[in-house]
Amino acid sequence: MQDFEKLGVFYLGKKYDLEEKRLKDELVLYKSKDLTTHAVIIGMTGSGKTGLGIGIIEEAAIDNIPVIAIDPKGDLGNLALTFPQLRKEDFLPWVNIHEAANKGMSKEEYADAQAELWRKGLSEWGQDEKRIEMLRNAASVRIYTPGGSAGLGVSLLRSFNAPPREVINDKDAYRDRIDITTNSLLTLLGFNVDPFTSREYILISNIFEHIWSKGQNIDLPGLISAIQKPPFDKIGVMDVESFYPSKDRFSLAMMLNSLLASPGFKAWLEGEPMDINRFLYDENGKPSVSIFSIAHLSDSERMFFVTMLLNEVLSWVRGQPGTGSLRAILYMDELFGYLPPIANPPSKAPLLTLLKQARAFGLGLVLSTQNPGDLDYKALSNAGTWFIGRLQAERDKEKVLAGLEGAAAGGKFDRERTGRILAGLGNRVFYLHNVHEDEPVIFSTRWVLSYLAGPLTRDQITALTSKETVYEKPQPVQDNIPQMHKPGVFDETRPVHSKSAVPVLPLQIKQVYLPASGIEPGNLVYVPSVIGAADVLYSNSKLGVAVSKSYTLLAPLHEGPVPLNWSEAEQIDIDLRDLDSAPLEGACYADFPDAASKAGSYEDWKRLLTQYIRTNLCLKLFYSPTLKLISEPGEDERAFRIRLQHLAHERRDEAVEAIRKKYESKLDTLEERHRRAKQEVDRQNALAAQRKVEAAVSAGTALLGALLGRKMISATSVSRIGTAVRSTSKAFTSGQQISGAVETLQSIEAQIRELQMELEQQLEKISAGYNVMEEKLENVEIRPISSNITVHFVGLAWVPNTR
Ligand SMILES: Nc1ncnc2c1ncn2[C@@H]1O[C@H](COP(=O)(O)OP(=O)(O)OP(=O)(O)O)[C@@H](O)[C@H]1O
Ligand SMILES: [Mg+2]
16 A cells, blocks of 8 residues: 555545446546646535545645645644544544534544544555554644634734845736735725726835835835825826825725724734745744634635735745746635636735746645636636536536636547536545546545544634744854944943044055944044955865855954954954945044054964864755755755755656656557457457456556556556456366467566566655655765965954944
8 A cells, every 4th residue: 555655646535436336446646746737626515625635735745745725614724633543532622522412422432433433434545544643744734823813823014024036126026916915905904996096006006116126124004104104206197195185095094004903903913924935844844734724714804814825925936946846735725705707806816827837836726616606717727637526506517517628628528428427426526637647537535634523613723733833933054153243332441542543554454444334433433353354165076066155254352462363253244345445534543452563463364364264164064865965055954955855856756757758668569469469369258358357456556557647557457457367267267278369468468567566666766765854964064175265355454333
């Protein structure tokens, strides 16, 4: 059963025979890569959509793919209910007492029954406690309740922060960002406006644009005052006052103010910032499943939150490098109202853009709904995977059929036959159309690993939310020297020269003055330090590293035998060219040790600086032995691990693809020969052809089918091999002689089986070879050699202090 783990395929369920209303043995395995073209799940209430969605999320987590899930109904929190031992005590706190009462059971009895139900359900689907354990270890589940306090909070304040530079520089992305933010904010205020004519819209979007373009952030109070006193005079060619008189602007500001003052609003300001990277990976870089439970919010609040979240996802996506592998999943459990065919709610724009653009960056959208009438099918014609469950009305069926037809655009689509199939679907049975496969599949969803307790209560969510999951952003790596530098306060015990005396020093000593902006010359004391600047090349050909870094170090001067010690230096972030070459007039100067007035000292200090850099300023990097990859300078362990995981997925997908290419024609030939040999046997022996052949299919066969594409080695044809041979041999042993045709068939089948075993071995190697999750990274320290250290400046720096 383990065959498919870690190979980038999701175990969704087993094929289902609609005519015989019976489960088949063949597993339905879905290539995670295929999800980059997005999936839609449609079915009536109770048809098993959420069960399927939870199954997909579980598979993703097991495969180390992070998930953001938007949960308008409150049952996705069930993903946190995973009990590797399946003990009744584990179930007890979560069972529904009303359901227990309905069944005439005590809570304990019911928990016992549920534990048993799960054990049985899982084993029927070939799953066990180990798989639950695997899921638990693979990803942490976090439940956020934005605008509420039961789960983790999400602070929306940051969302009015200026977007990253890349977004501002990308005209379309920047426009989108401004539009979506304005739109969602106005929705929260109860407006439903047209961006082209609405004054509110135009004013607020202009404010965002004005502030953000300067790289500044704006919070709600800031926005309220900017509405009253806009930071510009004109909108288009009109002056603000005639476009939108201050009296009217005041009422808009009042509306925002009431929102801000409302008791519920505080909850929107508390919690983690909207940071997609933090939602997707924990502090160690391990993938997370972040569930955003929004059942408690009003319609307009939900729209506001969902739109803001999609907005952030969009910015995040745009910052990712392109990929062909699945990087993350965005799942929405009920799409109703967010992507309607005609209306234009704020959520629609980011969803459309995501549907069009996210695939190139590896983000797969999984969108689920029970309202087939409420979908923009034109937008969804981009979706590559359709899961259709039981539908309620004929009308719904027609809508879905039209949608499927659009998605199949150009490809073959048998509307009538599909219509008949859809009419016959039962609960948990789905019609799966995947553009990457030749044929649709009808399957029943596998039993989920998580306990489906139903919507969680507030208290239950709180119990599942350990506040420790919130963590501080780690400091960026700073190769072992502290950053500085605020102007210091002058130590009055130091002797100070008189105002007029600019100290006179030998010409060979270079002097610079650090900028003293903001200090009154009368309060300014220049304190002497030694400044050194160096370029360092870190190189290690074995590891393929060649990185140059520039350092500017500032070290204090002391009286006494050791006037300067570079290990006391601070690294400053100043370009030497930005330093002043003359002091501000009217400043005082602190005393300095004799050594600082001797040109020879600076020669010594230069030599000492090279020595200091060589021994102390090494470049610290991480190395992954599995992928033979070294981290970038400045990349912390978490970021490196995140990059490694995705890279491992890409390499694995490539390796599988290479195998597919290698075996494709071999299998094609064998299949064709097999078909002909079989025909011949059938011709000679009508008996064998009449016999209904069916065999238990091993997971391995299904895996090959899923990875190699069904057309080349259809799981069925291989599965039938054994039985066909057995039944034919039986027919022949009962009297007749085994003909040459049967021998041929047997030999071809033996070859296919051999090839299959060879393939399985190779896949096994792949699944073991790209596991970087548990990998221990090696610390690599690269020290520069003296000849790679160029000290190009050592001089006296006058550092401004106030007194
Ligand atoms: N994969 C599964 N494993 C075990 N039980 C399941 C599974 N899928 C569905 N069920 C059972 O069927 C019930 C209904 O399924 P589900 O909640 O998935 O329907 P739905 O289509 O999401 O309905 P709604 O539109 O009302 O949300 C679940 O409460 C659960 O008891
Ligand atoms: Mg549901």
